[in-house]
Amino acid sequence: MANFLKIERDNGVVTLTMNRPEEKNALASVDDCDQFVAACEDIGNDPSVGAVIITGAGGAFCSGGNLKAMKARTGIGPSTTPIKTRNNYKRTIQRIPLALYDLEVPTIAAIDGPAVGAGLDIACMCDIRIASDRAKFAESFVKMGIVPGDGGAWLLQRVVGISKASEMSFTGDMLSAEEALAAQLVSRVVSPEELLPQAHALASRIAGNPRQAVRLTKRLIREAQHTRLDTLLEMSAAFQALAHETDDHHEAVDAFLEKRKPAFNKE
Numbered sequence: 048m049a050n051f052l053k054i055e056r057d058n059g060v061v062t063l064t065m066n067r068p069e070e071k072n073a074l075a076s077v078d079d080c081d082q083f084v085a086a087c088e089d090i091g092n093d094p095s096v097g098a099v100i101i102t103g104a105g106g107a108f109c110s111g112g113n114l115k116a117m118k119a120r121t122g123i124g125p126s127t128t129p130i131k132t133r134n135n136y137k138r139t140i141q142r143i144p145l146a147l148y149d150l151e152v153p154t155i156a157a158i159d160g161p162a163v164g165a166g167l168d169i170a171c172m173c174d175i176r177i178a179s180d181r182a183k184f185a186e187s188f189v190k191m192g193i194v195p196g197d198g199g200a201w202l203l204q205r206v207v208g209i210s211k212a213s214e215m216s217f218t219g220d221m222l223s224a225e226e227a228l229a230a231q232l233v234s235r236v237v238s239p240e241e242l243l244p245q246a247h248a249l250a251s252r253i254a255g256n257p258r259q260a261v262r263l264t265k266r267l268i269r270e271a272q273h274t275r276l277d278t279l280l281e282m283s284a285a286f287q288a289l290a291h292e293t294d295d296h297h298e299a300v301d302a303f304l305e306k307r308k309p310a311f312n313k314e
Contacts, residue, residue, distance in 0.1 A: 051079040052086055053104070059097035059254035059313065060247065061090055061152075068105020074165055075113035075122050080139040087146035094314035097254025097261065099150070100246050101173060102157040103166075106239075111164025111187065112140070124196070136196050140165060144198040147172040149269070151262040153253050157246035158182045159239055163221075168195065171202040174265065176232065177246050179239040182224040184232060186212070190219040205272060207232050257295035257311050 051074075053064040063086055065072035074080065090096050103109050116122025123139035126132045147154065147169070156162075156173040163185040170176050170184075178184075186203055188195050195203075195216065204212035207230045215222070224236045237245050253261060263286045271279050290296055295311045302309035 050082060051076075052082040054086060056096075057247075058251070059095060059258075060100065060250040061086075061096050061098075062100040062102065062247075065101075065103040065109050068103075068107060070113060071107040071110035071161060072103040072105070072166070073110045073113040074140065075116050077123065077139050080123060080142055083143045084146045087150050090152055091150055094258060096152050097256070097258050098250035099152050099154045100157055100243075100250050101147075101154060101169065102243065102246070103159065105160075106181075107160035108156070108158040108162040108182065109166030109169055110161050111166045114191075140197045143169065144172050144202065148198075148202070151265050153250075153261060153265055155246050155250055157242050158184075158233065159242055161185075163187045164191075164195075165197050165199075168197050168199040168202055171199070171206050171232075174268075175234055175249070176206075177242065177249070178224045178227060178233040178236050179242045180224050180236050181239060182227065182233075182236075184222040184224075184227045185219055186215040187219045187221075189217065255311075257293065257299065258314065259293055260290050260295065263290060 049066070051065060051067055053066040055062045055064070067073065090099060112124055113122050117124045120126055123135065124132070126135045153175070154173040156170040156176045158170055158176060159179040159182055161183045162170050163183070164187045167184050167186055186195065186199055188199070194200070200216065203215065206212075207215070211230050222230065222232070224233070227233045228236050235245070267279065267283055267286060270282060298309050298311060
């Protein structure tokens with residue numbers, strides 16, 4: 048079987064495309080999850096990467112878990128005993144939020160078509176979400192008689208708030224792109240033709256800034272979601288001490304004072 052993830056690099060921007068359109072890019076196997084984790088590790092270890100786009104092929108973002116594999120108990124979900132099922136989740140789908148959410152490189156989800164179940168949760172693992180006007184969203188686990196097994200109960204409420212996350216999780220109802228925009232699940236809605244161009248334009252603007260400053264800023268934003276203000280201030284001071292000594296900071300100050308465009312390092 049071909050790789051689930053198609054990986055493309057362009058001038059500091061990495062695009063990860065879930066590439067199983069005949070199954071609406073459903074996650075089916077241990078290898079699918081391993082590819083996500085490996086890609087995040089490679090990106091995190093590559094200082095030349097300034098931004099990441101995650102999208103899906105064939106007019107779909109990701110339809111979640113593969114129900115045929117779920118029924119056959121051969122995929123990333125249920126196994127032969129409850130203990131094996133628990134361990135299966137921990138070694139497959141649950142590794143994705145740990146790898147993707149903690150990635151210090153900014154991530155943009157470019158969402159076309161359905162993003163449901165685990166697909167919605169993958170979008171929520173990203174920093175920024177852009178949708179086409181034909182995108183659809185659902186926290187649909189309850190419709191299948193199961194619960195969010197990939198961290199969705201933690202992720203979704205941090206994006207749309209606990210009231211809207213509860214409504215979506217308890218009903219499993221589908222949201223249109225415009226409803227997702229109103230709920231602040233996505234930051235903009237564009238035509239399908241403009242989805243990837245706009246995602247790439249945004250990623251390029253992010254990647255055009257000093258790479259280390261962007262990564263440190265993302266880490267502060269992530270830590271701010273669960274730490275005290277005084278702790279975050281201490282971390283901010285430490286990160287600022289690092290940032291002030293970088294070549295990119297000195298170049299930015301010199302370029303501003305000399306009224307020219309800065310030339311930042313590419314790594």
